Amino acid sequence: MLEITNLHAGADGVEILKGINLTVNAGEVHAIMGPNGSGKSTLAQVLAGREDYQVTEGTVRYEGKDLLEMEPEERALAGLFMAFQYPVEIPGVTNAYFLRVAYNAQRKSRGLEEVDPIDFMDLLDEKLKTVDWTAEILERQVNAGMSGGEKKRNEILQMAVLEPKLAVLDETDSGLDIDALKIVAQGVNNMRRPDNALIVVTHYQRLLNYIVPDYVHVLVDGRIVKSGGKELALELEAKGYEWVQEAGAVS
Amino acid sequence: MTLTSYLKDFEASAANGGGRPEWLMPIKRGAIDRFEALGFPDRKNEDWKFTSVAPIARSAFSRMAAGDTVPTEADLEPYLIGPPEWPRVVFVNGRFVEALSTVSGLPGGVTLGTLADAMAEEPEFVARHLSHTASVEGNSFTALNTAFITDGVVLHVEPNTVVEHPIHVLYLTDARVGEGATYPRTLVVLEHHARASLIESYAALHDGVYFTNAVTEVSLEAGSRLDHYKIQQESEQAYHVGTLEARQERDSHFHSLSFALGGALSRTNIYTVLDGEGGYVTLNGLYVVHGEQHVDHQTSIIHAQPSCTSHEVYKGILDDQAHGVFNGKVYVHPIAQKTDGKQTNQNLLMSPRAKIDTKPQLEIYADDVRCTHGATVGQLDDQAVFYCRSRGLSPAEAKTLLTYAFAADVLEQIPSRPVAQYLERLVMERFLGSREG
Ligand SMILES: Nc1ncnc2c1ncn2[C@@H]1O[C@H](COP(=O)(O)OP(=O)(O)OP(=O)(O)O)[C@@H](O)[C@H]1O
Ligand SMILES: [Mg+2]
Numbered sequence: 010m011l012e013i014t015n016l017h018a019g020a021d022g023v024e025i026l027k028g029i030n031l032t033v034n035a036g037e038v039h040a041i042m043g044p045n046g047s048g049k050s051t052l053a054q055v056l057a058g059r060e061d062y063q064v065t066e067g068t069v070r071y072e073g074k075d076l077l078e079m080e081p082e083e084r085a086l087a088g089l090f091m092a093f094q095y096p097v098e099i100p101g102v103t104n105a106y107f108l109r110v111a112y113n114a115q116r117k118s119r120g121l122e123e124v125d126p127i128d129f130m131d132l133l134d135e136k137l138k139t140v141d142w143t144a145e146i147l148e149r150q151v152n153a154g155m156s157g158g159e160k161k162r163n164e165i166l167q168m169a170v171l172e173p174k175l176a177v178l179d180e181t182d183s184g185l186d187i188d189a190l191k192i193v194a195q196g197v198n199n200m201r202r203p204d205n206a207l208i209v210v211t212h213y214q215r216l217l218n219y220i221v222p223d224y225v226h227v228l229v230d231g232r233i234v235k236s237g238g239k240e241l242a243l244e245l246e247a248k249g250y251e252w253v254q255e256a257g258a259v260s
Numbered sequence: 261m262t263l264t265s266y267l268k269d270f271e272a273s274a275a276n277g278g279g280r281p282e283w284l285m286p287i288k289r290g291a292i293d294r295f296e297a298l299g300f301p302d303r304k305n306e307d308w309k310f311t312s313v314a315p316i317a318r319s320a321f322s323r324m325a326a327g328d329t330v331p332t333e334a335d336l337e338p339y340l341i342g343p344p345e346w347p348r349v350v351f352v353n354g355r356f357v358e359a360l361s362t363v364s365g366l367p368g369g370v371t372l373g374t375l376a377d378a379m380a381e382e383p384e385f386v387a388r389h390l391s392h393t394a395s396v397e398g399n400s401f402t403a404l405n406t407a408f409i410t411d412g413v414v415l416h417v418e419p420n421t422v423v424e425h426p427i428h429v430l431y432l433t434d435a436r437v438g439e440g441a442t443y444p445r446t447l448v449v450l451e452h453h454a455r456a457s458l459i460e461s462y463a464a465l466h467d468g469v470y471f472t473n474a475v476t477e478v479s480l481e482a483g484s485r486l487d488h489y490k491i492q493q494e495s496e497q498a499y500h501v502g503t504l505e506a507r508q509e510r511d512s513h514f515h516s517l518s519f520a521l522g523g524a525l526s527r528t529n530i531y532t533v534l535d536g537e538g539g540y541v542t543l544n545g546l547y548v549v550h551g552e553q554h555v556d557h558q559t560s561i562i563h564a565q566p567s568c569t570s571h572e573v574y575k576g577i578l579d580d581q582a583h584g585v586f587n588g589k590v591y592v593h594p595i596a597q598k599t600d601g602k603q604t605n606q607n608l609l610m611s612p613r614a615k616i617d618t619k620p621q622l623e624i625y626a627d628d629v630r631c632t633h634g635a636t637v638g639q640l641d642d643q644a645v646f647y648c649r650s651r652g653l654s655p656a657e658a659k660t661l662l663t664y665a666f667a668a669d670v671l672e673q674i675p676s677r678p679v680a681q682y683l684e685r686l687v688m689e690r691f692l693g694s695r696e697g
Contacts (some may be wrong), residue, residue, distance in 0.1 A: 057650050058646075058649070058650070059646055060646070080649070081646060081649040081653055082649045082650075082652050082653060082655075084650075084653055085649070085650055085652035086652045087391070090650075091650055093647070093650075096647070097641075097644050097646075097647035098644075099644055099647070099648075099661075099662065099665055100665065101664070101666060101667075101668035101669060102661060102662075102664075102665045103663030106335050107651075107661075110653060110657070110661060111648075111651040111652050111653065114651070114652035114653050114654070114657065115652050167651065171651065171652070172498050207497070
């Protein structure tokens, strides 16, 4: 589904990603861990098409297409979704409206008729259950005035509505309390299907107890220095990143 | 010299019956003298620092000729708001069009009609109010309008009377008859505890170069409430100067919205004096301009008595090379203790060549007051655009959504749902149009 080969990318002339290789197949869950500033969000943003980052080398293929050639909205319409580490506030636009516009953008791109607000509400009722929220949240403005945890949950609500094929969750667990973490993880798990895939960026093993990864990758200074199964996350928790950095230097 | 052409035009129309009624003549003559003394303001005048009216002064517009064809109901369609039961008064090129107007069905205690009729039928009433709130002293354009008063609208609501439906006044121009000026004059008098809503639309039936110089006088007696909407959607080749002056007595409530979309050059003045305790005023505005349009708003709120509240939010969206000006004055007299005043002006520049000059001005001479003011100028947030695009919206859709969001709070504060929806549509159409253009 996703094939990243020797990806180098940076911003303002500074290289941040220094040769990333990663393959994600349908049905898989990949966790990416790594110290602050190692380039995890940069990778997520490059995948989503953020123009502030320049790709200097390497390729990214998504479902056989050259992802780097696609505009951000083309990527979204092709089923790529990135849950932001820092969701952007849009005062003046309600969640309900935003979700409908995004949903209809998808429908239009597939040649389907747009849904009207009333039919859309029925659909939303269903989606709200995924994140255990009531309709009140729909009348709130998009992320504006929301707590950190609410914003993260709101990202997952958007994901539930857009039903992506490949979702990249950038530290969606940070800022969530224990109960919300369980709810969000449960919601994400419910969306898992054999034909979609998930990349979860996190600092904490805790999330991976709920969303169990097939692979764990450790990103240090723009490179994946170690990959392994879910037990790698436990090992990291016990030994810290210095351990992989040393191990990475040896191998 | 162009002043002379206005003076000649005045003498000509005075000689030819334009001076009627007799009792108004001294006022008109006083006004033209005032205009002659003041001339058109230049940019040395602090009130006109950022707006040059040279294009108007140069053009020497004479009185607009009557339209050749009588407009039909269908011609009005783009400008109509709300259901058919809303009373409607239509003017084209300064002339009342009875066939398109509906002023029936109003409750007792409400007089709605033309200024010409009122001057003939109720001269004492008109004389008591006309040219009282809107001063010709320092304002050339008010002086010019007053000198050329012929017709317009009078709304008079007696005590404790509520006018259920908003009244829609349309001052339309059909520019096919050639360049010219109109001088609409509107007089609103709400007696104590009366309530009404008034919409003034300024629009072109056919585009062209013309000049609208409008004056509205509002007198709000104790406990009355007026919701006023000025919708300026003139031809983008036209010039528009419109002044509204209100005087508010005790516990009266004035809710004003100025919406500006049209005009090559437009200037709107909204002035109110809170002249009784417990008065309340909301001055909101939204201007949306593109191309080479120039849009200017000057507002003035004078807190002349204690315990009054004023809230003001003006927002501007400026694209291409458009130029916006906002000057909002709030003046608090020494006796106006317990004044609550809030004023903001926020601007969104959609292009690097768009420009705004904003100057909120607060002058406070009382000590026990709560007043804030501020202005912002910004661009569309790149992060927000990316966020929308990452959810599948095209750059154009993202831009429309975010621009609309910027204006949303002003639109949401509009008390009349049909007016809000109408303006939402105009704003949306403008964005869609700009994108294609
Ligand atoms: N737009 C940018 N311009 C310049 N430098 C940037 C930019 N974005 C990120 N960086 C830098 O690149 C490095 C990687 O940042 P990134 O946000 O990808 O880290 P991260 O792994 O997600 O960290 P965290 O765990 O704190 O979220 C940091 O040193 C950061 O300061
Ligand atoms: Mg990060």
